[in-house]
Amino acid sequence: MFSLKDIEIAQQAEIVKITEIAAKVGLKPTDIDQYGDYKAKIKLPVAANKKTKGKLILVTAINPTPAGEGKSTVTVGLGDGLSLLGKKAIIALREPSLGPVMGMKGGATGGGYSQVVPMEDINLHFTGDMHALTTANNTLAALIDNHIYQGNTLGIDQRRIIWKRVLDINDRALRHVVIGLGGISQGIPREDGFDITVASELMAILCLAKDIADLKRRIGNIVIGYTATREPVTVTQLGVTGAIALLLKDAIKPNLVQTLAHTPAIVHGGPFANIAHGCNSVIATQTALKLADYTITEAGFGADLGAEKFLDIKTPVLGKTPDTIVIVATIRALKMHGGLKKDNLEQENIEALTKGYVNLRKHINNMKQYNVPVVVAINQFTSDTENELITLQKLCANDETEAFVANVWANGGEGALDLAKAVVSSCDKTTEFKPLYEVEDSIQTKIEKIVTDIYGGSKVEYGPKAKRQLKQFAELGWDHLPVCMAKTQYSLSDDAKKLGAPSDFTIHVREFVPKLGAQFIVALTGNVLTMPGLPKTPAANGMELSDDGQISGLY
Template structure:
């Protein structure tokens, strides 16, 4: 058997024309705008009967490690398995950011025989959504600086501008910059900085907006700066809501593609879960629910980040909570959480697996806290031994959750039939969602519940700046907004080196970013950065395109 890598597998696949995929799920030709032969925008709203009985399945994972977890791969494989079982299923994923694609992680379209395609397009420029968001964000930044240059009628304090420019690539050199140098005709000099595009508030707004009207309303409310009296200045004050909104007229439409096995997939929006809310768009998930009997979606990184934000930030807007949560785990990653180095992961080590199981156990308990049925998906690797797999099944059984092995990388949907049957069974269980916090809880109370209940921490420590901001937010009436924690993905704590399920730790909040358009406050913890850097040897170093336009090295 020839061993192929992800991109080689994808390139050998024969895709169906996107019109055929659309037709199979009940879309008319006028419901889509093709971008080439194999991807399309979906025109909303769809003129289809409202469905209220579709099942929503959320895929999340344990805390990520360099050993890999494969959440997107399992999401795709599970969808393909349900498709094989003749279920009307739709997959809803986030769009990859060029930052990780060119950096350390690589692509985000699944792997092996469980991928969404065309993977090269999706991982690169796709339908231009990221570029539209980048342009809209930076247009707003330019309009702010122009307002100051042209007389500053709003009395914007250039020391208190909180709207940053963005770029969809990891570039640490742009974290802190000075703009406006070169004399009076070049603008007003001030300190500025760049975030990565997926951390932009516009990305969050795009993913939370219900329609164009809601998009404009949210953009209207964005706080971009404060004036000399320390009063907030919004996009509405600048009078440019329409201009920013129209730049997103196409980006707000979900994208339709397919898996290797021709299961329909909607891919839209791409906020990171460590520095943003980590979920694909409400419109994408609603569309998947409207078009399928089962909608399978994912939330970024571990369940302490993406899933928590899905349940506490996204579902109030979506109007539906998951019917089942799937937590992806690998033997390799759990052994790493148990203290095994990456070089020794191929060796059987049941003792380390038992120690590392504490991480999975904590995530299971957290999701069960929301009173939603949970299934553990064991994403199999070739080095996993029968004893290790059975040990993980037994350990999961002891805490009252089914763990089902799935070989989705090597077998695609065929490798997840047992997982699919268990998930389908769980979606029929009657349950009543239990929110983590109340909408009218204070910001401090919401944060404390997240830290103590979800992370397992014992205390929250606020830096002087964060304390001052909380006082200001209370005066402005922002103190009861939702909370979006910006925290390392590698640990339940804010210390990336604390693996497993640490206890007796303190979460350190250094400052907040108020995002009124998104209707949440971002709490920056530890040393998490909103503009990542590239690794010593970026994934970009291994990429190429030949004379015939065939891409290699993209994973």
């Protein structure tokens, strides 16, 4: 069975009708909108009046490496493990973006015998949420340019428009473009650019909105640009809040699917964690908490990005903090953090493992700052030796943290039973959540706390544009919003080459992007890009569709 690819395992699985999955959590056929036999959207009024009582488990990870970490795989396996223990569990994941699917990183449905299905649909067009977001975003862009062309009564300065168009695929050629060329009838020429859809403010808004009323309020607050006198212009002023909201009327409903073991899974929203806030939707998580006793969700990339944003941006909106945090690590990735090359990872190397453990230790200590119980999941690979596994567990024990081997790729929920039992026990502990920063803190104070307390850096440097923006935001009253750091996922620093746990480094903030609808300020650091590019050999090169409609090459 180990020779099978993820897609082959998924295609051979027997999955049940989505109505059966809905029934497991008390949802009737009238509570869902079916998208075929195996997918559905949960209608928004459902569970609205049910009291939240479930436990919340946040799954995060060490800084990713080419060796792989398998955070989604462990999340799914843990959910299946809890189900095997007789617990009523729901998994809450983000939707995959076509950018990584067609590019390099891959999908987001787990792997092996720890997957959500139908994996082909989820990794491709799913229920159309990404397309709805892309359309809504670009509709707003078209309305902005039309307003300027038709007389510009709001006095929008075309040099100061900050609303970009988006596309849900990596396309470096669209990062910086000029539009409106070709004569008077083609519009007003100006510079523009594209972000990837999952980095858009509308994606963040969809994932942070509590309901349709909140969605509309947030859309109306979007700042699209400025006048010549630097006064912000919003969607409300443009008069198109309703039009943008109605394009998202179905996308706001969370999607219901299942794991290979038939555990219910809600897959909804998909912001990247390196350039966006990296968490699935508040509506999805809140729905899961009301329908199940245990909700297992994840935050993108390492704990320095996704988990920090989950805890400092999402939980204040969600109104619920995690009962336990699970940090996923692999022997292979830690050996890379210890200086070992990818070609040498199959060989036992206790020295490299011990050296690389500093990355995991930093994330453990970071999460404990929030005063939430922490458990480590060691995602097992076939090349891991018994000596290496024992060594890692001892290293964690020395830091007063339990670590459990999870062999979920090969064994699904059965491979996560020890982890699941530990999580249940951990969730019963009584703790009081401690936020990293206070709402009243300035933008600079928030960033400094993130850089020093989470990243381990010593200094923050602001570029000329960022300095001007800090002054402007303070004058506009925006300086007390949460901060969403846009940073490389590969390092705790803003230099992707600095692995392990670097210290005494400087984080460079080159500019800010105000996202008043999402209600946070994005800080762009280092050379991070909001529109990724494809690799030399994209994953798309290995994909195929047979004459009878069978997909292959999708992992």
